[in-house]
Amino acid sequence: MLRRASMLLARRPILAARARPFSTDLPAAPSADATFTEAWTKVIPNMDPPKTPLSFMQPRPPTPSSIPSKLTVNFVLPYASELATKEFANPCYDLIPVFKHSILSLFLLIVPATTGQMGVLPGHVATIAELKPGVLSVHEGSEVTKYFVSSGFVFIHANSFADIIAVEAVPLDRLDVNLVQKGLAEFTSKLSSATTDLEKAEAQIGIDVHSALNSALTG
Amino acid sequence: MTSNAAVPFWRAAGMTYITYSNICANLVRNCLKEPYKTEALSREKVHFSISKWTDGKPEKPTIRSDSPEE
Numbered sequence: 175m176l177r178r179a180s181m182l183l184a185r186r187p188i189l190a191a192r193a194r195p196f197s198t199d200l201p202a203a204p205s206a207d208a209t210f211t212e213a214w215t216k217v218i219p220n221m222d223p224p225k226t227p228l229s230f231m232q233p234r235p236p237t238p239s240s241i242p243s244k245l246t247v248n249f250v251l252p253y254a255s256e257l258a259t260k261e262f263a264n265p266c267y268d269l270i271p272v273f274k275h276s277i278l279s280l281f282l283l284i285v286p287a288t289t290g291q292m293g294v295l296p297g298h299v300a301t302i303a304e305l306k307p308g309v310l311s312v313h314e315g316s317e318v319t320k321y322f323v324s325s326g327f328v329f330i331h332a333n334s335f336a337d338i339i340a341v342e343a344v345p346l347d348r349l350d351v352n353l354v355q356k357g358l359a360e361f362t363s364k365l366s367s368a369t370t371d372l373e374k375a376e377a378q379i380g381i382d383v384h385s386a387l388n389s390a391l392t393g
Numbered sequence: 394m395t396s397n398a399a400v401p402f403w404r405a406a407g408m409t410y411i412t413y414s415n416i417c418a419n420l421v422r423n424c425l426k427e428p429y430k431t432e433a434l435s436r437e438k439v440h441f442s443i444s445k446w447t448d449g450k451p452e453k454p455t456i457r458s459d460s461p462e463e
Contacts, residue, residue, distance in 0.1 A: 253436060307417050307421070322421065324414070324417040324418040324420070324421040325413070325414045325417045325418070326414070341414050341415070341417070341418040342417075342418040342421045342422060342433075344421065344425060344429070348425050348426050348429045349424055349425060349426065350424055350425065350426045350427075353423065353424045353425075354424045357420065357423065357424060371405075371406040371407065372406050372407060372408065374406065375402055375403045375405075375406035375407075375408055376408075376416065378402060378403075379403060379413060379416055379417065379420075380416075380420060383417050383420045383421065384420065384424075387421070387424055
């Protein structure tokens with residue numbers, strides 16, 4: 175009897191885990207609830223069913239069956255949009271399938287996520303990543319554009335659209351090395367003289383940001 | 394569902410994400426080179442007045458000309 179019970183217990187979670195699909199496997203989300211509209215038309219055939227919040231939402235883009243050849247990037251700030259629906263195509267993808275990262279016409283977006291530098295190519299799995307202060311680099315063929323991003327988020331959708339939102343993003347040549355080093359020294363001393371948790375956190379943030387700025391300018 | 398893993402140090406100290414993000418942005422702006430720095434600081438200046446309402450009437454408003462460091 176005890177053996178049966180342990181078998182039953184062991185079986186349940188496995189079934190449950192297999193029944194729940196990964197969110198990346200889901201098809202495009204439906205924009206209207208079919209059961210509701212059927213039930214409505216049965217009872218009140220003359221009136222249109224009311225719109226639910228679901229019908230106002232854009233459906234989730236479906237995961238395409240083959241890797242798309244381009245990555246569309248939106249890079250926006252509160253006061254400007256750096257890249258607005260800029261498409262980056264990788265034409266060499268199909269011609270030379272072995273050398274996926276052909277040096278001739280490579281597009282790569284390197285994003286400073288809190289979990290480390292993340293590279294984004296067309297066909298990247300849908301991801302939401304929080305950004306830490308760091309360098310965002312856009313490699314288009316042989317040209318590289320680098321921006322220092324203060325913080326923000328990057329959303330990569332299943333259909334290879336990437337949305338990067340940041341509060342402040344500046345090209346590296348607009349940063350002043352002396353101010354960065356002065357700031358780093360100032361915050362290091364503030365950390366050692368900080369008393370409350372909040373002051374310590376602020377000083378630590380200052381150190382993180384300034385050391386990221388420093389390595390962006392010198393590295 | 395798993396409980397939240399290690400919270401970031403600023404949240405443990407009682408700061409919200411938006412405060413953190415604003416502090417980071419201000420620090421970056423303060424490290425800009427000259428013409429860009431004054432542009433950025435002037436873009437971020439705010440000037441507003443707040444008044445508390447009691448019994449349906451506004452009390453005396455306080456005018457806050459916030460400099461972006463705060």
